[in-house]
Amino acid sequence: MSRKTRVNHPFPANGLALVIGASGGIGSAMVKRLGESGAFGRVIGLSRGSDPALDVTDAASIEAAAEAISEHDEDLRLVFDATGFLHDKNFQPEKTFRQLDPAHMAHAFAVNAIGPALLMKHFLPLLARDGKSVFATLSARVGSIGDNRLGGWYSYRASKAALNMLVRGASIELMRRNKQAICAALHPGTVDTDLSQPFAKKGLDVRSPDTAASDLLAVIGRLDADDSGGFIDYRGEPVPW
Numbered sequence: 001m002s003r004k005t006r007v008n009h010p011f012p013a014n015g016l017a018l019v020i021g022a023s024g025g026i027g028s029a030m031v032k033r034l035g036e037s038g039a040f041g042r043v044i045g046l047s048r049g050s051d052p053a054l055d056v057t058d059a060a061s062i063e064a065a066a067e068a069i070s071e072h073d074e075d076l077r078l079v080f081d082a083t084g085f086l087h088d089k090n091f092q093p094e095k096t097f098r099q100l101d102p103a104h105m106a107h108a109f110a111v112n113a114i115g116p117a118l119l120m121k122h123f124l125p126l127l128a129r130d131g132k133s134v135f136a137t138l139s140a141r142v143g144s145i146g147d148n149r150l151g152g153w154y155s156y157r158a159s160k161a162a163l164n165m166l167v168r169g170a171s172i173e174l175m176r177r178n179k180q181a182i183c184a185a186l187h188p189g190t191v192d193t194d195l196s197q198p199f200a201k202k203g204l205d206v207r208s209p210d211t212a213a214s215d216l217l218a219v220i221g222r223l224d225a226d227d228s229g230g231f232i233d234y235r236g237e238p239v240p241w
């Protein structure tokens with residue numbers, strides 16, 4: 001049966017939903033969408049600019065943020081990681097291996113793979129011990145090794161592929177703690193944000209952050225324990241590794 005036809009698996013009521021990277025295009029739309037959904041008792045957004053501030057390249061800031069979140073009374077049901085790095089004023093995605101630069105690679109791995117791994121380290125133990133709970137992190141289809149037919153974008157692709165492996169490993173360990181807890185990597189599609197803006201070509205299906213957040217929340221709603229460790233797109237379809 002296609003995932004699209006699968007039923008909703010709701011979260012227990014009155015839980016806490018946390019968005020990390022809440023300042024970004026998809027992250028801010030997700031905070032809004034979660035609030036509108038009424039499915040959670042409390043929605044919190046964290047970012048480098050929030051209080052507490054969370055920088056995924058600063059392990060101490062992640063630990064302190066997790067400590068602050070653990071003090072809330074609600075059960076932590078959803079952690080949605082919308083942080084990520086593709087380009088900035090110093091680094092552009094590589095068009096050829098001749099452009100490989102160790103500082104660029106290190107930064108991409110720090111933000112896209114090691115950062116989310118540290119989020120798993122500190123937030124997976126806080127997920128509710130029974131009933132449905134989800135840790136979802138935004139990966140990218142271009143992180144699929146099997147789907148790479150164009151080359152280029154070495155640091156971004158490889159760091160997202162690393163993220164996918166980290167998710168898979170953590171999902172196995174998480175299952176031992178709570179059989180209904182899910183850890184998954186999601187592909188949001190091409191979404192109109194600062195991250196994609198320089199690269200969105202004509203003809204691509206570029207969706208708004210609001211649409212992406214709605215689609216992703218619907219997919220998260222349909223996830224069950226069998227999906228844990230998966231790499232799943234915004235339509236609920238598995239993405240090849």
Ligand SMILES: NC(=O)c1ccc[n+]([C@@H]2O[C@H](COP(=O)([O-])OP(=O)(O)OC[C@H]3O[C@@H](n4cnc5c(N)ncnc54)[C@H](OP(=O)(O)O)[C@@H]3O)[C@@H](O)[C@H]2O)c1
Pocket residue numbers: 021022023024025026027047048049054055056057082083084085111138139140141187188189190191192193194195196
């Ligand atoms: N947009 C797309 O088409 C697309 C496609 C596939 C996958 N994705 C993935 O979706 C996720 C969200 O992307 P987006 O499109 O919403 O991009 P975005 O608008 O550029 O948002 C990126 C977010 O990452 C945060 N971030 C970057 N470095 C960080 C750090 N060191 N510590 C904490 N937060 C940090 C940013 O925070 P600041 O505001 O503090 O900079 C911002 O909240 C990314 O993982 C991206 O790879 C996006």
